Amino acid sequence: MNLVSEKEWFIGILKENKRILYKVIYSYCHSSEDRKDLEQEIVIQLWKSLKSYNKDFKLSTWIYKIALNVAISHYRRDFKRNKANTPYDGTIFQIAEEEDFAEERIVKTELLYKFINQLDEFNKAIIILYLEDKSYKEIAEIIGLTETNIGTKINRIKNRLKESISIVNNELHGT
Template sequence: MTKELEHSFVAQLEENQNIVHKICRLYTNDSDSHNDLFQEITIQLWRAFPKFRGDSKFSTWMYRVALNTAITLYRKSKRSVKTQDYEGVSFKISAEAYDDTIEEQLKLMYKAVKKLNDIDKALVFLYLEDKSYREISETLGISEVNARVKMNRIKEKLRKILNP
């Protein structure tokens, strides 16, 4: 791959890395697993980057790859994320500080969201990221109507979890 392609990838990843951190937070319980999943998602993004055609925004494409990677690894390993080395490539990404000391309400919300199934988690994540139902449907590969119906059902599930 060309240096230009590599620079473009690193710039896009640095600009959108919070997306990956948030997904990692949803699908992991500790910092080591978080870091392992972040690394695995980065590898999958790098592998898929040459095929990115720009039909959607980079962030939408990144959500799709990152969520698919997290869901696939979560299902395969039941929270034990395995990483793989990708020889010949080393990215120097200036990591933003990721603060784990989040307000109590946010912790409770994450705890409740973790009780949802994988697809519901992804839908909530995209919804909380202020994505439109059109963007959510494109990212998850479901219809816009289905995304709206699922989100209404998920809101009710979360209300029951948070207020038993």
């Protein structure tokens, strides 16, 4: 494959998988500047890793793995640089702009992403993949754990989420 056709193919796979990239980027970055930086880092790493792509694996799995690894590295660097977590600013996926969502749905969705942003980078990666409807097997391949470990971690995350929602509901309803 010559360089021009390789670039066209690469741009095509970026377009086909932009939803994957979007979810990873928005889950790890709060400001638009950071999102642009992370997007650029991911694209560069994908390009550099192109020659090492193993066709035995799904392309989307490979993209997820690289995007998550870059995002986790970016998050760690940013965390060390800022010495504190950036507070949740309510901009993830800009849910409020979608008029057909009921107010309760918006609150619940924002609560979900607020919870996800509080997870460590490893559990955050797992739950993002789970919410993307990836199978335990696919998640295990991307993360590098067994399917059993993935199942256990997802159940623990779900239980923590239920507890958090219960606490918020109790606070809202005064119980």
